[in-house]
Amino acid sequence: VPHSDCAPLEDLAAGIRRLVDLLLRAADDDPALPCITAELDRISAELERKFEPGEPFEKMLRSDRPRHDPIAGIENALAPPLRIDVAADGTVISVAEFALPYQGPRGVVHGGISALVLDHMLSMANGGSRGSLVTAELSVRFHRPLPLFTACEIRCRQTEVDGRKVRAYGEIVVGGAVAVTATGLFIAKRISPDVPAVS
Amino acid sequence: VPHSDCAPLEDLAAGIRRLVDLLLRAADDDPALPCITAELDRISAELERKFEPGEPFEKMLRSDRPRHDPIAGIENALAPPLRIDVAADGTVISVAEFALPYQGPRGVVHGGISALVLDHMLSMANGGSRGSLVTAELSVRFHRPLPLFTACEIRCRQTEVDGRKVRAYGEIVVGGAVAVTATGLFIAKRISPDVPAVS
Numbered sequence: 001v002p003h004s005d006c007a008p009l010e011d012l013a014a015g016i017r018r019l020v021d022l023l024l025r026a027a028d029d030d031p032a033l034p035c036i037t038a039e040l041d042r043i044s045a046e047l048e049r050k051f052e053p054g055e056p057f058e059k060m061l062r063s064d065r066p067r068h069d070p071i072a073g074i075e076n077a078l079a080p081p082l083r084i085d086v087a088a089d090g091t092v093i094s095v096a097e098f099a100l101p102y103q104g105p106r107g108v109v110h111g112g113i114s115a116l117v118l119d120h121m122l123s124m125a126n127g128g129s130r131g132s133l134v135t136a137e138l139s140v141r142f143h144r145p146l147p148l149f150t151a152c153e154i155r156c157r158q159t160e161v162d163g164r165k166v167r168a169y170g171e172i173v174v175g176g177a178v179a180v181t182a183t184g185l186f187i188a189k190r191i192s193p194d195v196p197a198v199s
Numbered sequence: 200v201p202h203s204d205c206a207p208l209e210d211l212a213a214g215i216r217r218l219v220d221l222l223l224r225a226a227d228d229d230p231a232l233p234c235i236t237a238e239l240d241r242i243s244a245e246l247e248r249k250f251e252p253g254e255p256f257e258k259m260l261r262s263d264r265p266r267h268d269p270i271a272g273i274e275n276a277l278a279p280p281l282r283i284d285v286a287a288d289g290t291v292i293s294v295a296e297f298a299l300p301y302q303g304p305r306g307v308v309h310g311g312i313s314a315l316v317l318d319h320m321l322s323m324a325n326g327g328s329r330g331s332l333v334t335a336e337l338s339v340r341f342h343r344p345l346p347l348f349t350a351c352e353i354r355c356r357q358t359e360v361d362g363r364k365v366r367a368y369g370e371i372v373v374g375g376a377v378a379v380t381a382t383g384l385f386i387a388k389r390i391s392p393d394v395p396a397v398s
Contacts, residue, residue, distance in 0.1 A: 008227060008228075008229070008232035008233055008236070009222060009225060009227050009232065011232070011233070011236045012222055012225075012232050012235060012236045012239070013222060015235075015236045015239035015240055015243070016215060016218055016219055016222065016239065016276075018239070018240075018243045019215060019239055019242065019243050019246075019276075020215055020275070020276040020277060022243055022246045022247065023208060023211055023212060023215065023274060023275075023276060024267055024274065024275060025250065026208060026211075026246055026249075027249070028207060028208045029207075030207070030246075030249065032245065032246070033207035033208065033210070033211050034207055034210070036211055036214075036242050036245075036246075037207070037210045037211045037213075037214045039238065039242065040211070040214035040215065040217070040218055041214055041217075043218065043235050043238065044214070044217045044218050044221055046231065046235075047218075047221045047225055047229075047231070047235075048221065050225075050226070050229065051224065068223055068299075068302065069302070069303065069309065070300060070301055070302075070309055070311075070312065071309075071311065075222060075223065076219070076222075076223060076300055077215075077218075077219045077222060077276075077300075078219060078277050078300045078301075100267075101269060101275055101276075101277045102269055102277075103267065103268070103269075104268065110268065110269055110270075110315075110318075110319070111318050111322075111334040111337065112269075112270065112314060112315035112316070112317075112318035112319050112337075113269065113315060115311060115314040115315060115318055115337055115339070116309075116311035116312060116314060116315045117311070118311075119309075119310050119311035119314055120309070120311050123310075134341070135310040135341045136340065136341055137338070137339065137340050137341070138310065138311075138314055138337075138338070138339045138341075139336070139337070139338045139339075140314070140336065140337045140338075141335065141336050142333070142334045142335055142336070142337075
């Protein structure tokens with residue numbers, strides 16, 4: 001795993017992801033495990049010492065940045081992380097491949113992980129990255145299993161703007177077949193001036 | 200973080216979770232970060248050396264165990280993990296509190312995380328832990344924000360058995376108010392002999 005010189009949080013998140021994955025493949029009688037746990041505890045204690053006791057809650061919560069979300073957040077080790085692009089027509093697209101930590105049934109991505117990813121990208125397709133949207137409803141249909149370790153394409157686009165109500169449709173396609181589809185209804189906190197009202 | 204003597208994988212997962220959380224609070228100019236990343240890489244390389252090259256895919260994938268799922272999997276560092284109990288009447292219950300890695304909007308649990316958790320527990324309420332169910336549809340409604348760092352109760356129960364189709368309802372309650380509700384439709388691979396057919 002090569003590391004850059006200028007993104008230390010991102011590099012450390014990548015290092016943690018590698019360890020999360022390996023843990024699911026390790027033997028439970030591996031005699032090295034308690035020693036590794038002790039090393040991690042020492043590292044964590046070192047990081048914790050840098051926070052002042054009684055540090056304000058707001059400062060501890062400095063984290064609604066895009067780099068921190070659990071889907072595409074490159075500094076959040078829980079995130080795969082997805083690389084998400086926005087096409088010229090506003091479609092939100094990611095080519096993803098899910099590894100062992102995201103498994104539900106044997107060899108298959110957990111259905112809830114598909115729901116998590118689609119919720120996030122449907123919100124983005126409706127401009128949710130501007131922080132001005134609230135999700136009201138998410139409906140997901142599972143058409144066929146989404147295999148682990150296999151590239152899939154996730155595409156979400158806005159389908160309707162009705163005053164403050166905006167809707168989006170999304171799908172996950174693997175091997176040319178639609179595996180999962182979803183629709184989302186979102187409520188804008190205010191009508192955005194750059195969204196054409198079609199109601 | 201106290202560690203047990205008999206669950207080394209579980210202890211290591213807990214140690215990784217602590218580090219995932221701290222990473223979201225660390226300063227990006229902390230000079231210790233590259234050194235910590237190097238230590239993790241050394242640990243990962245040590246674990247990787249124990250896998251033989253060309254090890255069969257099946258063996259690497261030995262992980263559809265309950266302890267490995269991304270919701271309640273105590274050995275999966277991505278999982279909060281939820282402790283899920285089944286009441287005498289079959290209701291599946293968890294009291295949970297979500298921390299910083301699960302954040303969507305500032306101070307609020309990511310809506311997709313609620314969907315992930317409900318998908319998992321709705322499946323359990325329909326006997327999905329026996330591995331004999333396929334999720335067909337998941338619908339989630341978001342009624343109010345679910346705050347981080349706050350105990351909530353998640354409850355899911357089976358509502359209908361119609362031949363191979365089984366349905367369940369679930370909700371997340373916080374501070375006495377319903378924050379999220381969900382319904383799920385699942386298809387049993389075969390009619391389970393211990394499920395009363397009410398069709």
